Amino acid sequence: MLNRYFIYVQMSVKATRASFRIIEELMKHGKPFSDGEIVKKCLIIAAEELTPDNKSSFAAISFLFLISLTRNTVADRADNIGDELEANLKKLCKRFVAFSIALDESTDIVDTAQLAVFIRGVTVDLGVYEEFLCTVPLLGTTTGEDIFMAVKSVFLRFDLDWANLKLVSTDGAKAMTGIITGFRGRITAHLKSLGLPEIPFVHCVIHRENLGAQSLAMKNVMGVVKPVANFVREQGLNHREFRQLLQSSDLELEDISFYTEVRWLSRGKTLKQFVSAKSVLIPFLEEKASKKSKFMMPNELKDES
Secondary structure, eight states: OHHHHHHHHHHHHHHHHHHHHHHHHHHHTTOOTTHHHHHHHHHHHHHHHHOGGGHHHHHHHHHHTTOOOOHHHHHHHHHHHHHHHHHHHHHHHHTEEEEEEEEEEEEOTTSOEEEEEEEEEEETTOOEEEEEEEEEEEOSOOOHHHHHHHHHHHHHHTTOOGGGEEEEEEOSOHHHHOSSSSHHHHHHHHHHHTTOOOOOEEEOHHHHHHHHHHHOOOHHHHHHHHHHHHHHHHSHHHHHHHHHHHHHSSOOOOOOOOOOSSSTTHHHHHHHHHHHTHHHHHHHHHHHHHTTOSOOOOHHHHHHO
């Protein structure tokens, strides 16, 4: 009887550990909580097919020894994993002798402003760590005062020392960079009230790259690439025919991206795909032009053909 109890306890611990590991994978891939039940059914089906002689015992273990993957269980254990990660992050932040923070404010799909806070810190043994701290919802206005109060709550939450703050990186919004009522002015005044020196503020590198990409129009290049790429993607028939040509060729490319001004990062991807598929694109466009379609072959591509 005692041996059965110990076996039950061991299997229960293993089942709980398995449940946490499966839920961790669901979280990493951004899957909904309800997918846990589907995973459980898949495990039972796999056991039935791979070990038909032992399927009943596997099913019993799945249910009796608490490999629980219900929606509520997944939600609760996801919270437990998040709390554990936050606790480890707090321990790491306490080791920082100097750190900088980066802020980015954006709006989610339900029009709630979310302030993302990142940290880059150095420990006494010169270990450098860069981590995402958290997001703070800004439910009302998004003024410099609101952003400062949100950052102040993050410092309290992670027990960060203002004396170790050495630099702040933000975007170029007035609410961030204003030297009087903006976040920069509020944090400078707060450091002064604590008897601490001023710290430098820098413009986020990624935002500067975005501004640079907007200024670098490359009309001589994109004037050819954009209409060609969008001609292929806008019409279903053209897209299907072009993909068939790619599949029958020796190219490893599978498709060409649809280019939009909003998603400026797609420019480089579209350019790379355009160059890779040029040997297929030119005869494809020539065939379309010969059929008197609305598409006009660019002169630059005519010269190459």
